[in-house]
Amino acid sequence: MTARPHRDDVRIAVCGLLGGLLLWALGLRNGVPVPGIPDRFALVALVVMSGTELLRRTAPRTALVLAGGALALDLCTGGLIATIVMFTDVVYAAVLYGSPAMARRIPIASEVITVLATLVPVALLRNPQALLFGVGTGVLTIAPAWTGAIIRQHRDAAQAARLRAEQTALLAEMDRTQAVAGERARMARELHDLVANHLSAIAIHSTAAQAIDDPAATREALGVIRENSVQGLAEMRRLIGLLRDSAGTSGDEPAATPTLGGLDALIAQARTNGATSGLTFTLDDARHGDGEGAAAKLVAPVELAAYRIVQESLTNALKHAAPGEVRVRIAHERGGALTVTVSSPYADRPGPRAPGSGAGLVGMRERIALLGGAFEAGPESGTGGRIWRVRAALPAPEEEERR
Incomplete structure (x- = not known):
């Protein structure tokens, strides 16, 4: 027709x-x-x-x-x-x-x-x-x-x-959508890693303060609660400042990008938070150093990912681990991968010390996948019984310049 x-x-x-x-x-x-x-x-x-x-x-x-x-x-x-x-x-x-x-x-x-x-x-x-x-x-x-x-x-x-022009506009819109989704996922990981550790400690010690009728233990728990509240608030303010493109932080504030050099302070904080839970924390830093004993400086994304893996693993240990030793091991041979291993006692419990959402493991997997590394987490049989082991292997190119 x-x-x-x-x-x-x-x-x-x-x-x-x-x-x-x-x-x-x-x-x-x-x-x-x-x-x-x-x-x-x-x-x-x-x-x-x-x-x-x-x-x-x-x-x-x-x-x-x-x-x-x-x-x-x-x-x-x-x-x-x-x-x-x-x-x-x-x-x-x-x-x-x-x-x-x-x-x-x-x-x-x-x-x-x-x-x-x-x-x-x-x-x-x-x-x-x-x-x-x-x-x-x-x-x-x-x-x-x-x-x-x-x-x-x-x-x-x-x-x-x-x-x-229409195809270019469509591709640009797809790139923008993917960039927004990626940024939202990154912000979610950062918020979770920053806040979960402090809120878990607050939840654990507030529960202990309610259950124990001991003024000294209550005062100690309240001190830990206050310390974690202040630190969590400072972390949140720093992150909000970064999202608002602030000019930076002063020397008294936490560093914008945590590094492996801050693991000692992280472990010390975990010892304080886990003192009433029967948990002990040890750090085994087996990184290869240069002639003077200093560990090689890695690129910032790798150090940040490794730090967050340890931080989230310690948070999960505080919430779920049975009493015992939580061991953190960092290993890096020159030219090889950076490995992060966190082992904690694993046993059946009537319930976690603090509620969890499961987002921590998802965030750790995403961090490692973005850097092209390998990640595994789950229960294993150890010399002292069942343990929960988190292991991450990260490609670890060193910075060209030492700072």
Whole structure:
């Protein structure tokens, strides 16, 4: 089923038909009719050519074939300028709206026809004026065909540029969405690692203070609660300041990026928080040093990830571990991976000392995966019984400059 003509094509057809009828009424012809052909056939050619204008977009191939026949009939009847003008428009539309094959072939065919229309009359008539046949044919075919080809090229180029712009905008939006999601996940990990340790200690000692009817133990628990509250608040303020693009922190505030150098303080804090839980904490730093005994300085993302792994593991031990020793081991050989291992006693308990959400293990896995490392956590059999072991292996390139 043929699509309905475009409204602009209807206007062109109506204007061409009315213009041709006006020229016919005024007797304005282009030439003399061929003997034996009634001049009223010019009206038939005009009507057919007007009809082809209705098909110039929807069926350009059919329109071009019909227009060629109508033009031949028009030339035999003396010709109306309106019919000839509409023919050039049909040729132009066939190149512009036709298939890619038509757009390639019509300009070439128009050139061939023009060459033949130039050489054949000159060869037959032996008169230089016969060149006018070629000029007229070129005006009717080559000019509209190449005009349509040029406009089609510009249209296709504009469409391709628009598609590329839309694709670029889509990719940019996808990148923005992924960046926002990644940043939200990073913020969630940082908030969890910063706050969970302090809140777990607060929950554990507040429970102990409620259960033990001993003023000294209560005062000690309240001291631990206050200390963790103050530290947690300071950590939160520092993180909020970083998210607001603050100018930085002063020397009295915690460092913006924790390093492995702060593990001693982290272990000391864990000892304080776990004093009433029957837990002891030890640190085994087996990192390879340079000639003076100092451990190699690693890149900041690796040190931060290792620090957070230890911090979260200690928090989980405070909440879930059975009484016993929690052992933290850091190992790094020059040129090898940095390994972090945290072992804590594992036994059946009626419930954790403080509630957990399971987000800690997820956050640790995400941190290690982002750096291309390996992570495993779960119960194992140890020399002293069942233990819960967390082990992370991080690619550990050293900084080019020591600080």
